[in-house]
Amino acid sequence: MCLPPSLRQGLLAMALLGASQVQAASSVLIWPIDPVLEADQQASALWLENRGTETANLQVRVFAWRQNGFDDQYQNQRDVIGSPPVARIEPGQKQLVRLTRTKDVPPGQELAYRIIIDEIPAPRQPGAEDGKTAASIQFQMRYSVPLFAYGAGLWSKEDLTRQRDPKGAGVPDLTWRKVAEGGRSYIEIRNQGAVHARLTDVAVKQGGQNRPVTEGLMGYVLPGATMRWPVPEPLASGQELLLKVNGAPTVQSVKPGP
Structure with a gap:
């Protein structure tokens, strides 16, 4: 069953995916921000570190991630389990979350998940000032980290510590309109490749000039999916779409589609 819109919108509240680590105002540090489960791995590690001065109580859940109707959809699943599901981390301490698969991914396929980490506010007693009851407002932080799992014969993330068949390197196949x-x-961008596309630094080019659409992360397009993003003004004919894919340092041109 798909999650309600309010929760799906909340999953993007803290997804800083352009660096090697994630840190929010709540002082919780998360790394890596791009974990994967290779075909020969039964588990992967995610670290949570409390950089604050108060105890952090965190709930960890893993949802299946699909895209349909130009929208991200998250569903309950049991194919990948995060353990422990609840973590109590004292200031200055770390917690290892083990991401364990319970079933294999079909050969040659990539499956996408979202790791959702909710910070559970500690209960506070209302205070009193000058005989008046003071209301206490607490904010709950939510972190969203992508996780990709691979079947035999396919991989995507570069890892110099592992020997893999270059023929199994998956790449996105993008078109746009x-x-x-x-x-x-x-x-609107369509991905007909075997692996996801993480899109950053998107721009349109016309007459030798580049006009930025999004600086930094625009979003993801999963295999077989089509996603769209609004632009402030209509695009003229003959424009070229330029962007970076999956952290590549070079800009690539996306071919037009039907």
């Missing part, structure tokens, strides 16, 4: 719908303009 401009769309006008409901009075709004969109960039």
Whole structure:
């Protein structure tokens, strides 16, 4: 069953995916921010570190991640389990979360998951000032980390410590088109490749000039999916779409689709 919209929107509250580590105002540090489960791995590690001055109580859940109707969808699943599901981390301490698969991924396929880490606020007693009861407002942080699992014969993330068949390296196969719908303009990107595409630094080029669309992360397109993002003004004909994929240092041009 798909999660309600309010929860799906909340999953993106803290997804800083452009660095080797993630840190939010709540002082919880998470690494790596791009864990994977290779075909020959039964488990992978995720570390949580409390850089704050108060105890951090965290809940860890792993959801299946699909894309349909230009939208991210998250579903309950038991194929990958995060353990422990609840962590109490004292200031300055770390906690290892073990991401364990319970079933194999079909050969040549990539499956996508989202690791959702919720910070559980500690209960606080209302205070009193000058005989008046003071209301206490607490904020709950939510972190969202992508996880990709691979079947035999396919891999995506570079790892110099592992020997793998170069023929198994999966790459996205992207096409794009401009769309006008409901009075709004969109960039629509389709991925027909075997692995996901993480899109950053997106720009359109026309007449030798680049016009940025998104600086930093725009989003993901999973294998077989089509996603779209709004642009502030209609795109003219003959424009070229430029972007970076999966952290590559070089910009690539995306070919137009139907």
